[in-house]
Amino acid sequence: MLLQILSHTPEWVFGLFALLVWLGARQLREGTVGLMRVSLMPLAMIGLSLYGVWSAFGNSPMALVGWAAAAAVATMATQAIALPAVTRFDAATRSFRMAGSAVPLVLMMGIFFTKYVVGVLMAMHPELTHQASFAVGISTLYGAFSGMFFGRALRLWKLALREVRELRGLRSPSAA
Template identity: 45%
Template sequence: MLLDILLHTPRWVFVVLAVLVVMGLRASRPQNASLRRCVGLPLALAAVSLAGTTSAFGTQPAALLAWALALAAGLTAMQRRIDTRGVRYTPATGLFALPGSWLPLALMMAIFAVKFAAGVVLAVHPQAREAAPFVLGVSAAYGLFSGLFLGRAMALWAVARRAARPALAA
């Protein structure tokens, strides 16, 4: 069955996986990045996760609510818990100096895994689209991982705002 799944998976899915792995591996090393890049990718992944929810389950209110509540919970939890002490932002250049982190790779792989697994389940058992536990679980997982990713971005944005204050006061 696993071989059948892999053989029937469109090639572009493996390309997306490879791109996400490369991006995640880059994030594991110290790097400089713009605020746009630090916020843009999480916003894009949140859009993809919402699209995954609506493409799989339509606009079922329960699915959208589960997605939104889990996104808010993940965003709040990550904003409060993430350690940004090693992050530096230079307002003059608009760049962050970021320590390496495996978190982006882990979150991207989690979102990818949920989307892939949900696609497989729905292809094999289309009736799962109507099963509340599946709908709510997948929607909440999409929202949670996106919220964690966005929470990290919001924490970085807060670092940039704090760094810009002294420059504005001068």
């Protein structure tokens, strides 16, 4: 059965999988990440997540509410987690020095495999589209992934704003 499922998978899906593994694996190592990439990656993953909800369940209000509620809760929960001590923002280069982490890879794979499994299930059992519990459950999972991505980026944006404010405070005439 698995070989049959894989043989009916469009080739571009394997390319997307490889791209996401590559992007996630790059984040396993400590390094420098630009502000633009820190901003674009969560937006891309949120877009992929919302596309997963829309493509599977259309504009189902309950699915969208489940997605939004889970995204909000996961965003808030992620805010409670401190950034690694080595994380720094350099305002001059608009980049972050960050510790390596498996979290982005896990989140990307979570969204990818959720979308893939849902696609397979819906192809095999189209009636699932109309089951509210399935729609809300899957949408909630997508929302949780999105919220974690957004929450991680939000922590970095807050660090950047704090660093810029401190830098401006040091240079202002009132600070002298």
